[in-house]
Amino acid sequence: xxxxxxxxxxxxxxxxxxxxxxxxxxxxxxxxxxxxxxxxxxxxxxxxxxxxxxxxxxxxxxxxxxxxxxxxxxxxxxxxxxxxxxxxxxxxxxxxxxxxxxxxxxxxxxxxxxxxxxxxxxxxxxxxxxxxxxxxxxxxxxxxxxxxxxxxxxxxxxxxxxxxxxxxxxxxxxxxxxxxxxxxxxxxxxxxxxxxxxxxxxxxxxxxxxxxxxxxxxxxxxxxxxxxxxxxxxxxxxxxxxxxxxxxxxxxxxxxxxxxxxxxxxxxxxxxxxxxxxxxxxxxxxxxxxxxxxxxxxxxxxxxxxxxxxxxxxxxxxxxxxxxxxxxxxxxxxxxxxxxxxxxxxxxxxxxxxxxxxxxxxxxxxxxxx
Ligand SMILES: Cc1cc2nc3c(=O)[nH]c(=O)nc-3n(C[C@H](O)[C@H](O)[C@H](O)COP(=O)(O)O)c2cc1C
Numbered sequence: 001x002x003x004x005x006x007x008x009x010x011x012x013x014x015x016x017x018x019x020x021x022x023x024x025x026x027x028x029x030x031x032x033x034x035x036x037x038x039x040x041x042x043x044x045x046x047x048x049x050x051x052x053x054x055x056x057x058x059x060x061x062x063x064x065x066x067x068x069x070x071x072x073x074x075x076x077x078x079x080x081x082x083x084x085x086x087x088x089x090x091x092x093x094x095x096x097x098x099x100x101x102x103x104x105x106x107x108x109x110x111x112x113x114x115x116x117x118x119x120x121x122x123x124x125x126x127x128x129x130x131x132x133x134x135x136x137x138x139x140x141x142x143x144x145x146x147x148x149x150x151x152x153x154x155x156x157x158x159x160x161x162x163x164x165x166x167x168x169x170x171x172x173x174x175x176x177x178x179x180x181x182x183x184x185x186x187x188x189x190x191x192x193x194x195x196x197x198x199x200x201x202x203x204x205x206x207x208x209x210x211x212x213x214x215x216x217x218x219x220x221x222x223x224x225x226x227x228x229x230x231x232x233x234x235x236x237x238x239x240x241x242x243x244x245x246x247x248x249x250x251x252x253x254x255x256x257x258x259x260x261x262x263x264x265x266x267x268x269x270x271x272x273x274x275x276x277x278x279x280x281x282x283x284x285x286x287x288x289x290x291x292x293x294x295x296x297x298x299x300x301x302x303x304x305x306x307x308x309x310x311x312x313x314x315x316x317x318x319x320x321x322x323x324x325x326x327x328x329x330x331x332x333x334x335x336x337x338x339x340x341x342x343x344x345x346x347x348x349x350x351x352x353x354x355x356x357x358x359x360x361x362x363x364x365x366x367x368x369x370x
Pocket of ligand 1: 026043045046047048049086087088089092093094095
């Protein structure tokens with residue numbers, strides 16, 4: 001059941017404003033395919049994003065087509081949603097891939113004008129079969145999506161006036177006659193030397209009939225039901241930030257929209273290199289467990305991590321010098337290391353093992369330098 005009381009997803013307005021600031025945006029749509037040995041393989045391609053389903057602002061010419069060819073000029077303004085959509089042709093591979101992979105999808109935008117990457121992971125369903133709910137796949141897809149439609153706050157008409165058919169017709173109308181004609185081009189992948197056989201399938205056709213049976217037979221709107229949304233903000237190179245939201249079924253966690261913010265800002269996740277920096281910056285007395293910062297022992301061997309590790313070596317060298325200043329330099333003539341020299345040695349060893357062995361559980365915390 002579509003509901004009126006659900007709140008919009010917490011990330012929706014921001015993503016919408018980012019899209020509005022980026023004229024003519026595309027996104028990458030990733031699906032899961034299978035190779036000849038039935039092993040899963042990633043498949044990705046560029047598609048034109050058509051915004052949040054079912055709201056689409058028509059060009060005046062397309063609006064005119066709707067008014068002339070569709071009952072009441074189309075649907076009333078009943079619903080909104082947090083579901084992004086794009087249009088496609090059933091003869092392309094992505095729709096079969098959705099069917100055979102449990103509808104798994106990820107959409108990725110790089111919106112350079114706002115220096116932000118958005119990733120939307122979820123399930124995608126194709127609608128628009130002109131045979132309607134007589135076809136099981138169309139019936140199931142509508143059912144999956146219907147629960148995620150939200151009645152608009154100011155809508156006071158009857159919900160029954162809205163139909164799926166008019167919703168998809170509006171997306172078809174939103175294409176130019178030539179673009180509509182592409183849905184009756186010869187099948188993608190067919191050699192140009194080969195006769196398409198079906199005389200209805202020809203290149204360069206223009207379609208003005210919004211119910212053209214051949215074009216509409218191939219046309220579909222793919223609607224993405226999001227489950228996890230990630231925003232990566234690179235606008236400040238010195239303070240890159242990441243947020244993540246997850247749709248939750250747990251009443252205890254979710255907000256009114258059904259989402260929880262699972263990651264607020266990656267810079268809050270303190271790595272052990274940061275711990276060193278914090279120690280140096282804050283100059284705190286050590287020894288209490290409250291000084292111990294959360295430590296992320298995961299590491300990778302990529303270049304940026306190496307830079308961080310090099311930096312942290314320097315930081316530790318400085319920390320060692322500071323500790324030595326307080327405790328006194330350990331004497332090299334002693335056969336048994338002192339408590340402080342052993343700790344300094346351990347500290348230096350921690351840095352080198354962490355550099356060489358990313359899985360090392362040896363980590364540096366403020367309490368270790370006591
Ligand atoms: C700028 C651009 C926009 C595109 N828009 C779409 C689109 O909206 N829908 C679509 O199905 N394919 C679109 N394509 C083509 C796809 O990238 C892809 O080639 C096609 O969908 C076939 O992919 P598939 O067989 O893996 O499904 C676009 C390509 C480009 C370069």
